[in-house]
Amino acid sequence: xxxxxxxxxxxxxxxxxxxxxxxxxxxxxxxxxxxxxxxxxxxxxxxxxxxxxxxxxxxxxxxxxxxxxxxxxxxxxxxxxxxxxxxxxxxxxxxxxxxxxxx
Amino acid sequence: xxxxxxxxxxxxxxxxxxxxxxxxxxxxxxxxxxxxxxxxxxxxxxxxxxxxxxxxxxxxxxxxxxxxxxxxxxxxxxxxxxxxxxxxxxxxxxxxxxxxxxx
Numbered sequence: 001x002x003x004x005x006x007x008x009x010x011x012x013x014x015x016x017x018x019x020x021x022x023x024x025x026x027x028x029x030x031x032x033x034x035x036x037x038x039x040x041x042x043x044x045x046x047x048x049x050x051x052x053x054x055x056x057x058x059x060x061x062x063x064x065x066x067x068x069x070x071x072x073x074x075x076x077x078x079x080x081x082x083x084x085x086x087x088x089x090x091x092x093x094x095x096x097x098x099x100x101x102x103x
Numbered sequence: 104x105x106x107x108x109x110x111x112x113x114x115x116x117x118x119x120x121x122x123x124x125x126x127x128x129x130x131x132x133x134x135x136x137x138x139x140x141x142x143x144x145x146x147x148x149x150x151x152x153x154x155x156x157x158x159x160x161x162x163x164x165x166x167x168x169x170x171x172x173x174x175x176x177x178x179x180x181x182x183x184x185x186x187x188x189x190x191x192x193x194x195x196x197x198x199x200x201x202x203x204x205x206x
Contacts, residue, residue, distance in 0.1 A: 001130065003143050006123040016117065020109040023201050027104065040106050089202035092195050095122065099192035101130050 005094050012057040013088045017042065017050045022059065022077070022085045030063065030074040051075065059084055108197050115160040116191045120145065120153045125162065125180070125188045133166065133177040154178065162187055 013022055020040050025031060031039070037047050054060040059081030065072050077085065116125055123143050128134060134142070140150050157163040162184030168175050180188065 001127055001142070003123055003127075006119045006126075009119050014117070014119065016109045016112050019198065020106055023109075023198065024104055024106075026202060027204050039104070085202065089199055092202070093199045095126065096192055096196045096199060098126050099129060099188065099195070 001098055002094075005091060005098070008087075008091045010084055010088050010091075012053060012059065013085060015050070017046060018054055019088075021047075021050055021054060022081065022088075025060065025075060025077045026082070026085055030076050032072065032074050036075065054081070057081075057084075104201055105197075108194060108201070111190075111194045113187055113191050113194075115156060115162065116187060118153070120149060121157055122191075124150075124153055124157060125184065125191075128163065128178060128180045129185070129188055133179050135175065135177050139178065157184070160184075160187075 013019055017040075021036065024036065024039055028035075033047065033051075036042075036051075037044065040047065042050075051060060055062070058078055060075055061078050063074050063076055065074070116122055120143075124139065127139065127142055131138075136150065136154075139145075139154075140147065143150065145153075154163060158165070161181055163178055164181050166177050166179055168177070
């Protein structure tokens with residue numbers, strides 16, 4: 001068993017709420033706060049805190065646009081976020097293999 | 104994306120040090136403290152704390168035997184631990200599939 005694999009798990013992404021946000025943003029490039037909140041079933045407070053942590057890590061950015069003359073705020077992964085999430089999923093996959101006794 | 108999947112992640116196992124201990128005990132049924140410590144590269148303190156948490160959750164038990172007339176303490180997963188770890192790995196696998204965009 002390669003124990004260093006576990007140390008490669010990104011701490012910011014490993015928390016399950018943030019893992020869910022990263023996963024949903026990886027497949028839905030632009031989501032509003034409301035869409036994220038409804039899709040994830042999180043409270044405003046919880047989602048705000050997790051998004052702030054992901055922004056501070058450089059994984060998520062806010063994009064401000066106008067939709068029908070109204071300001072529209074959405075969130076997307078940065079290229080650093082896409083990369084970190086890809087690496088994280090690779091590490092999880094390796095752990096699943098170890099857990100199944102095939103690595 | 105099934106967001107309830109993330110809530111199914113067992114909190115006790117999700118911490119990476121404990122995940123490593125559960126993974127190694129899943130494939131090595133009986134390990135001494137020293138063997139665990141050396142395999143995982145953990146400090147005594149860290150390993151003790153994690154093992155206590157796993158014992159309190161009912162996932163790991165101490166087995167005390169004698170080897171060449173000397174007391175020998177080893178650790179193993181309980182059947183509850185084996186079951187919880189199996190479920191945890193199933194959930195991780197589901198998350199890997201979602202992360203790859205195939206679920």
